[in-house]
Amino acid sequence: MNKIIDLRSDTVTKPSEKMRLAMYRAEVGDDVYGDDPTVNRLEELGAELFGKEAALFVTSGTQGNLLALLTHCRRGDEVIVEANSHIFLYEVGGLSALGGIMPRCIPGDNGFLIPESVENSIRSENVHHPITRLICVENTHNLAGGAVITIEQQNALRQVADNYQLKMHLDGARAFNAAVFLGCPVAEVAQPYDSVQVCLSKGLGAPVGSLLVGKKDFIAQARRYRKMVGGGMRQAGVIAAAGIYALENMVERLADDHHNAKLLAEKVANVKGLGLDMRSVDTNIVYCKVDEDYMSAVELCDKLREKGVLANAMGSDRVRFVTHHDVTTEQCQQAAGIINEIMMADR
Numbered sequence: 001m002n003k004i005i006d007l008r009s010d011t012v013t014k015p016s017e018k019m020r021l022a023m024y025r026a027e028v029g030d031d032v033y034g035d036d037p038t039v040n041r042l043e044e045l046g047a048e049l050f051g052k053e054a055a056l057f058v059t060s061g062t063q064g065n066l067l068a069l070l071t072h073c074r075r076g077d078e079v080i081v082e083a084n085s086h087i088f089l090y091e092v093g094g095l096s097a098l099g100g101i102m103p104r105c106i107p108g109d110n111g112f113l114i115p116e117s118v119e120n121s122i123r124s125e126n127v128h129h130p131i132t133r134l135i136c137v138e139n140t141h142n143l144a145g146g147a148v149i150t151i152e153q154q155n156a157l158r159q160v161a162d163n164y165q166l167k168m169h170l171d172g173a174r175a176f177n178a179a180v181f182l183g184c185p186v187a188e189v190a191q192p193y194d195s196v197q198v199c200l201s202k203g204l205g206a207p208v209g210s211l212l213v214g215k216k217d218f219i220a221q222a223r224r225y226r227k228m229v230g231g232g233m234r235q236a237g238v239i240a241a242a243g244i245y246a247l248e249n250m251v252e253r254l255a256d257d258h259h260n261a262k263l264l265a266e267k268v269a270n271v272k273g274l275g276l277d278m279r280s281v282d283t284n285i286v287y288c289k290v291d292e293d294y295m296s297a298v299e300l301c302d303k304l305r306e307k308g309v310l311a312n313a314m315g316s317d318r319v320r321f322v323t324h325h326d327v328t329t330e331q332c333q334q335a336a337g338i339i340n341e342i343m344m345a346d347r
Protein backbone atom coordinates (compact mmCIF):
# COMPACT_ATOMS: atom_id res chain seq x y z
CA MET A 1 0.00 0.00 0.00
CA ASN A 2 1.11 3.53 -0.70
CA LYS A 3 2.15 5.86 2.07
CA ILE A 4 -0.70 7.86 3.62
CA ILE A 5 -0.95 11.36 2.15
CA ASP A 6 -1.86 13.51 5.13
CA LEU A 7 -3.29 16.85 4.01
CA ARG A 8 -5.26 17.58 7.19
CA SER A 9 -2.92 20.27 8.45
CA ASP A 10 0.66 21.52 8.42
CA THR A 11 0.72 20.66 12.13
CA VAL A 12 1.16 16.98 11.23
CA THR A 13 4.75 17.54 10.09
CA LYS A 14 7.25 15.45 12.01
CA PRO A 15 10.74 16.64 12.98
CA SER A 16 13.28 15.64 10.35
CA GLU A 17 16.42 13.71 11.20
CA LYS A 18 18.53 16.87 11.15
CA MET A 19 16.06 18.65 13.40
CA ARG A 20 16.11 15.72 15.83
CA LEU A 21 19.89 15.81 15.81
CA ALA A 22 19.80 19.50 16.75
CA MET A 23 17.40 18.59 19.58
CA TYR A 24 19.65 15.77 20.76
CA ARG A 25 22.65 18.05 20.89
CA ALA A 26 20.91 21.01 22.53
CA GLU A 27 22.58 22.56 25.55
CA VAL A 28 19.95 22.96 28.24
CA GLY A 29 19.29 24.56 31.62
CA ASP A 30 16.30 25.52 33.74
CA ASP A 31 14.46 28.10 31.65
CA VAL A 32 12.32 29.33 34.56
CA TYR A 33 15.65 30.51 36.03
CA GLY A 34 16.56 31.94 32.62
CA ASP A 35 19.34 29.35 32.44
CA ASP A 36 18.54 27.55 29.22
CA PRO A 37 21.01 28.81 26.61
CA THR A 38 19.09 27.24 23.72
CA VAL A 39 15.78 28.84 24.71
CA ASN A 40 17.59 32.15 25.14
CA ARG A 41 19.12 31.82 21.70
CA LEU A 42 15.73 30.98 20.13
CA GLU A 43 14.15 34.02 21.78
CA GLU A 44 16.97 36.30 20.60
CA LEU A 45 16.73 34.93 17.08
CA GLY A 46 12.93 35.33 17.06
CA ALA A 47 13.09 38.92 18.29
CA GLU A 48 15.69 39.75 15.66
CA LEU A 49 13.79 38.13 12.77
CA PHE A 50 10.58 39.95 13.71
CA GLY A 51 12.30 43.28 14.33
CA LYS A 52 11.03 43.46 17.92
CA GLU A 53 12.82 44.00 21.23
CA ALA A 54 12.11 40.64 22.82
CA ALA A 55 10.52 37.22 22.39
CA LEU A 56 9.02 34.51 24.57
CA PHE A 57 8.99 30.80 23.77
CA VAL A 58 5.51 29.45 24.52
CA THR A 59 3.91 26.03 24.35
CA SER A 60 1.45 26.72 21.52
CA GLY A 61 -0.11 29.34 19.31
CA THR A 62 -3.17 29.37 21.52
CA GLN A 63 -1.02 30.11 24.56
CA GLY A 64 0.88 32.86 22.70
CA ASN A 65 -2.36 34.57 21.69
CA LEU A 66 -3.81 34.21 25.19
CA LEU A 67 -0.71 35.75 26.82
CA ALA A 68 -0.83 38.65 24.34
CA LEU A 69 -4.49 39.30 25.15
CA LEU A 70 -3.93 39.05 28.92
CA THR A 71 -0.97 41.42 28.68
CA HIS A 72 -2.59 44.06 26.46
CA CYS A 73 -6.00 44.09 28.14
CA ARG A 74 -7.69 44.45 31.48
CA ARG A 75 -10.83 42.58 32.55
CA GLY A 76 -13.90 44.00 30.82
CA ASP A 77 -11.93 45.41 27.91
CA GLU A 78 -13.12 44.79 24.40
CA VAL A 79 -10.98 43.30 21.64
CA ILE A 80 -11.80 43.60 17.96
CA VAL A 81 -11.44 40.25 16.19
CA GLU A 82 -12.43 39.05 12.75
CA ALA A 83 -15.59 36.92 12.92
CA ASN A 84 -13.86 33.85 11.46
CA SER A 85 -10.61 34.29 13.33
CA HIS A 86 -8.86 31.46 15.13
CA ILE A 87 -8.81 33.47 18.37
CA PHE A 88 -12.59 33.76 18.32
CA LEU A 89 -13.52 30.33 16.96
CA TYR A 90 -10.86 27.87 18.05
CA GLU A 91 -9.22 28.96 21.29
CA VAL A 92 -11.86 27.64 23.68
CA GLY A 93 -13.01 31.14 24.61
CA GLY A 94 -9.81 31.59 26.63
CA LEU A 95 -9.81 35.35 26.33
CA SER A 96 -13.17 35.52 28.11
CA ALA A 97 -12.78 32.56 30.45
CA LEU A 98 -9.30 33.44 31.65
CA GLY A 99 -8.97 37.14 30.86
CA GLY A 100 -12.51 38.50 31.31
CA ILE A 101 -12.02 40.05 27.88
CA MET A 102 -14.89 40.58 25.45
CA PRO A 103 -14.45 39.73 21.78
CA ARG A 104 -16.12 42.12 19.35
CA CYS A 105 -16.55 40.16 16.14
CA ILE A 106 -16.39 41.99 12.84
CA PRO A 107 -16.96 40.04 9.61
CA GLY A 108 -14.03 40.68 7.29
CA ASP A 109 -13.50 40.56 3.55
CA ASN A 110 -11.71 37.27 2.91
CA GLY A 111 -10.28 37.49 6.41
CA PHE A 112 -9.30 41.14 6.13
CA LEU A 113 -10.89 43.47 8.67
CA ILE A 114 -12.22 46.48 6.76
CA PRO A 115 -10.76 49.62 8.40
CA GLU A 116 -14.13 51.45 8.26
CA SER A 117 -15.93 48.57 9.99
CA VAL A 118 -13.25 48.53 12.64
CA GLU A 119 -13.53 52.24 13.14
CA ASN A 120 -17.33 52.02 13.42
CA SER A 121 -17.07 49.41 16.14
CA ILE A 122 -14.65 51.28 18.40
CA ARG A 123 -16.41 52.32 21.61
CA SER A 124 -16.82 55.98 22.37
CA GLU A 125 -16.13 57.30 25.82
CA ASN A 126 -19.30 56.64 27.76
CA VAL A 127 -19.99 55.36 31.26
CA HIS A 128 -21.97 52.47 29.76
CA HIS A 129 -19.23 51.21 27.45
CA PRO A 130 -16.37 48.81 27.82
CA ILE A 131 -13.03 50.15 26.63
CA THR A 132 -11.86 49.07 23.18
CA ARG A 133 -8.24 48.12 23.75
CA LEU A 134 -6.91 45.99 20.95
CA ILE A 135 -7.32 44.96 17.32
CA CYS A 136 -6.36 41.37 16.44
CA VAL A 137 -5.40 40.48 12.89
CA GLU A 138 -4.78 37.00 11.47
CA ASN A 139 -2.20 36.71 8.67
CA THR A 140 -2.32 34.39 6.86
CA HIS A 141 -5.99 33.86 7.59
CA ASN A 142 -6.75 30.22 8.26
CA LEU A 143 -10.50 30.03 7.54
CA ALA A 144 -10.13 32.35 4.57
CA GLY A 145 -8.00 29.61 2.98
CA GLY A 146 -4.56 30.88 3.96
CA ALA A 147 -5.34 34.30 2.48
CA VAL A 148 -2.57 36.86 2.79
CA ILE A 149 -3.31 40.33 4.12
CA THR A 150 -1.09 42.80 2.31
CA ILE A 151 1.30 45.31 3.85
CA GLU A 152 -0.98 48.15 2.64
CA GLN A 153 -4.03 46.55 4.26
CA GLN A 154 -2.15 46.11 7.52
CA ASN A 155 -0.99 49.72 7.44
CA ALA A 156 -4.54 50.93 6.90
CA LEU A 157 -5.58 49.11 10.08
CA ARG A 158 -2.60 50.52 11.97
CA GLN A 159 -3.75 53.99 10.96
CA VAL A 160 -7.12 53.36 12.60
CA ALA A 161 -5.43 51.92 15.68
CA ASP A 162 -3.20 54.99 15.96
CA ASN A 163 -6.12 57.37 15.57
CA TYR A 164 -7.83 55.74 18.54
CA GLN A 165 -4.71 54.76 20.52
CA LEU A 166 -5.42 51.06 20.25
CA LYS A 167 -2.86 48.26 20.36
CA MET A 168 -2.54 45.73 17.55
CA HIS A 169 -1.79 42.02 17.88
CA LEU A 170 -1.02 39.70 15.00
CA ASP A 171 -2.06 36.08 15.20
CA GLY A 172 0.75 35.18 12.84
CA ALA A 173 0.53 31.43 13.27
CA ARG A 174 1.53 31.40 9.59
CA ALA A 175 3.25 34.80 9.38
CA PHE A 176 6.16 33.22 7.51
CA ASN A 177 3.79 31.94 4.84
CA ALA A 178 2.61 35.54 4.42
CA ALA A 179 6.19 36.83 4.21
CA VAL A 180 7.17 34.19 1.65
CA PHE A 181 4.08 34.99 -0.43
CA LEU A 182 4.77 38.73 -0.26
CA GLY A 183 8.49 38.23 -0.90
CA CYS A 184 9.50 40.33 2.08
CA PRO A 185 11.24 39.74 5.42
CA VAL A 186 8.84 38.64 8.15
CA ALA A 187 9.82 41.80 10.07
CA GLU A 188 7.94 43.77 7.44
CA VAL A 189 4.80 41.72 8.03
CA ALA A 190 5.27 42.21 11.80
CA GLN A 191 6.05 45.93 11.58
CA PRO A 192 2.63 47.49 12.33
CA TYR A 193 1.96 45.28 15.36
CA ASP A 194 2.68 45.73 19.07
CA SER A 195 2.87 41.94 19.39
CA VAL A 196 3.00 38.91 17.13
CA GLN A 197 2.44 35.21 17.79
CA VAL A 198 4.09 32.83 15.33
CA CYS A 199 3.87 29.02 15.28
CA LEU A 200 7.03 26.97 14.95
CA SER A 201 4.99 23.78 14.86
CA LYS A 202 3.08 24.28 11.61
CA GLY A 203 4.75 24.71 8.22
CA LEU A 204 8.12 25.23 9.90
CA GLY A 205 8.00 21.64 11.07
CA ALA A 206 9.02 21.90 14.73
CA PRO A 207 7.29 19.40 17.04
CA VAL A 208 6.10 21.99 19.59
CA GLY A 209 6.01 25.66 20.29
CA SER A 210 5.34 29.22 19.27
CA LEU A 211 7.03 32.56 19.82
CA LEU A 212 5.40 35.70 21.12
CA VAL A 213 7.33 38.85 20.20
CA GLY A 214 6.98 42.47 21.25
CA LYS A 215 8.52 45.20 23.39
CA LYS A 216 10.73 44.25 26.36
CA ASP A 217 8.29 45.24 29.11
CA PHE A 218 5.40 43.59 27.25
CA ILE A 219 7.33 40.32 27.03
CA ALA A 220 8.36 40.56 30.70
CA GLN A 221 4.68 40.76 31.69
CA ALA A 222 3.71 37.99 29.24
CA ARG A 223 6.40 35.84 30.88
CA ARG A 224 4.61 36.23 34.22
CA TYR A 225 1.31 35.21 32.63
CA ARG A 226 3.00 32.26 30.95
CA LYS A 227 4.04 31.04 34.41
CA MET A 228 0.50 31.65 35.66
CA VAL A 229 -1.06 29.40 33.01
CA GLY A 230 1.50 26.68 33.61
CA GLY A 231 3.71 27.38 30.61
CA GLY A 232 6.97 27.85 32.51
CA MET A 233 9.11 25.05 31.14
CA ARG A 234 12.40 23.73 32.50
CA GLN A 235 14.97 22.13 30.15
CA ALA A 236 12.98 23.44 27.20
CA GLY A 237 16.13 23.77 25.10
CA VAL A 238 15.40 20.30 23.75
CA ILE A 239 12.35 21.66 21.94
CA ALA A 240 13.73 25.17 21.44
CA ALA A 241 16.55 23.63 19.38
CA ALA A 242 13.93 22.41 16.93
CA GLY A 243 12.57 25.96 16.78
CA ILE A 244 16.00 27.37 15.97
CA TYR A 245 16.48 24.73 13.32
CA ALA A 246 13.06 25.62 11.89
CA LEU A 247 13.77 29.35 11.74
CA GLU A 248 17.15 28.79 10.13
CA ASN A 249 16.23 26.08 7.64
CA MET A 250 12.52 25.77 7.07
CA VAL A 251 11.31 29.24 6.09
CA GLU A 252 12.28 29.50 2.44
CA ARG A 253 10.97 26.07 1.61
CA LEU A 254 7.42 27.22 2.46
CA ALA A 255 7.40 28.35 -1.19
CA ASP A 256 7.33 24.65 -2.12
CA ASP A 257 4.17 24.18 -0.05
CA HIS A 258 2.56 27.15 -1.79
CA HIS A 259 3.53 25.70 -5.15
CA ASN A 260 2.10 22.30 -4.23
CA ALA A 261 -1.15 23.87 -3.00
CA LYS A 262 -1.53 25.71 -6.34
CA LEU A 263 -0.88 22.51 -8.21
CA LEU A 264 -3.42 20.55 -6.18
CA ALA A 265 -5.97 23.36 -6.51
CA GLU A 266 -5.52 23.62 -10.27
CA LYS A 267 -6.09 19.90 -10.69
CA VAL A 268 -9.13 19.89 -8.42
CA ALA A 269 -10.67 23.11 -9.74
CA ASN A 270 -12.02 21.38 -12.86
CA VAL A 271 -13.41 18.31 -11.14
CA LYS A 272 -17.20 18.10 -11.50
CA GLY A 273 -18.99 18.43 -8.18
CA LEU A 274 -16.24 20.48 -6.59
CA GLY A 275 -16.05 24.26 -6.46
CA LEU A 276 -12.81 26.10 -5.99
CA ASP A 277 -11.77 29.67 -6.62
CA MET A 278 -8.11 29.72 -7.65
CA ARG A 279 -7.81 33.29 -6.43
CA SER A 280 -8.39 32.00 -2.90
CA VAL A 281 -5.20 29.93 -2.98
CA ASP A 282 -2.42 32.27 -1.83
CA THR A 283 -0.38 29.97 0.35
CA ASN A 284 -0.59 26.38 1.60
CA ILE A 285 -4.31 25.96 2.28
CA VAL A 286 -6.87 24.81 -0.28
CA TYR A 287 -10.57 24.89 0.48
CA CYS A 288 -13.02 23.34 -1.89
CA LYS A 289 -16.75 23.27 -1.81
CA VAL A 290 -18.44 19.93 -2.35
CA ASP A 291 -21.67 19.95 -4.34
CA GLU A 292 -24.28 18.40 -2.03
CA ASP A 293 -25.84 16.55 -5.00
CA TYR A 294 -22.67 14.45 -5.03
CA MET A 295 -21.89 13.97 -1.35
CA SER A 296 -21.20 15.77 1.89
CA ALA A 297 -17.78 17.01 2.94
CA VAL A 298 -17.56 14.27 5.57
CA GLU A 299 -18.43 11.60 2.99
CA LEU A 300 -15.72 12.87 0.68
CA CYS A 301 -13.19 12.77 3.54
CA ASP A 302 -14.27 9.21 4.41
CA LYS A 303 -13.82 8.07 0.83
CA LEU A 304 -10.46 9.80 0.62
CA ARG A 305 -9.33 8.10 3.81
CA GLU A 306 -10.15 4.69 2.31
CA LYS A 307 -7.75 5.52 -0.49
CA GLY A 308 -5.00 6.81 1.79
CA VAL A 309 -5.63 10.55 1.60
CA LEU A 310 -6.44 12.48 4.76
CA ALA A 311 -8.27 15.83 4.66
CA ASN A 312 -10.50 17.78 7.02
CA ALA A 313 -14.20 18.45 6.53
CA MET A 314 -14.94 22.02 7.53
CA GLY A 315 -18.67 22.28 8.03
CA SER A 316 -21.09 20.32 5.85
CA ASP A 317 -19.82 21.26 2.41
CA ARG A 318 -16.21 22.35 2.56
CA VAL A 319 -13.05 20.24 2.58
CA ARG A 320 -9.65 21.59 3.53
CA PHE A 321 -6.34 20.39 2.15
CA VAL A 322 -3.11 21.74 3.62
CA THR A 323 0.29 21.20 2.00
CA HIS A 324 3.47 20.92 4.06
CA HIS A 325 7.01 19.58 4.37
CA ASP A 326 5.93 15.95 4.67
CA VAL A 327 3.99 15.75 1.39
CA THR A 328 5.77 15.81 -1.93
CA THR A 329 4.69 17.33 -5.23
CA GLU A 330 4.01 13.82 -6.57
CA GLN A 331 1.83 13.01 -3.58
CA CYS A 332 -0.20 16.18 -4.16
CA GLN A 333 -0.67 15.14 -7.77
CA GLN A 334 -1.62 11.65 -6.64
CA ALA A 335 -4.12 13.09 -4.15
CA ALA A 336 -5.70 15.22 -6.88
CA GLY A 337 -6.05 12.09 -9.02
CA ILE A 338 -7.76 10.23 -6.19
CA ILE A 339 -10.15 13.14 -5.56
CA ASN A 340 -11.04 13.13 -9.24
CA GLU A 341 -11.63 9.35 -9.22
CA ILE A 342 -13.98 9.55 -6.23
CA MET A 343 -16.04 12.36 -7.70
CA MET A 344 -16.26 10.64 -11.11
CA ALA A 345 -17.37 7.36 -9.51
CA ASP A 346 -20.23 9.16 -7.85
CA ARG A 347 -21.68 10.60 -11.10
Ligand SMILES: *Cc1c(COP(=O)(O)O)cnc(C)c1O
Nearest residue numbers: 060061062063086138142171173
Ligand atom coordinates in the same frame (compact mmCIF):
# COMPACT_ATOMS: atom_id res chain seq x y z
C1 LIG B 1 -2.99 26.87 14.54
C2 LIG B 1 -3.38 28.25 14.76
C3 LIG B 1 -3.32 28.83 16.04
C4 LIG B 1 -3.05 28.05 17.30
O1 LIG B 1 -1.93 27.31 17.35
P1 LIG B 1 -1.84 26.01 18.29
O2 LIG B 1 -0.37 25.83 18.36
O3 LIG B 1 -2.55 24.92 17.56
O4 LIG B 1 -2.43 26.35 19.60
C5 LIG B 1 -3.64 30.16 16.15
N1 LIG B 1 -4.01 30.88 15.08
C6 LIG B 1 -4.07 30.36 13.84
C7 LIG B 1 -4.46 31.23 12.71
C8 LIG B 1 -3.77 29.03 13.63
O5 LIG B 1 -3.87 28.51 12.41
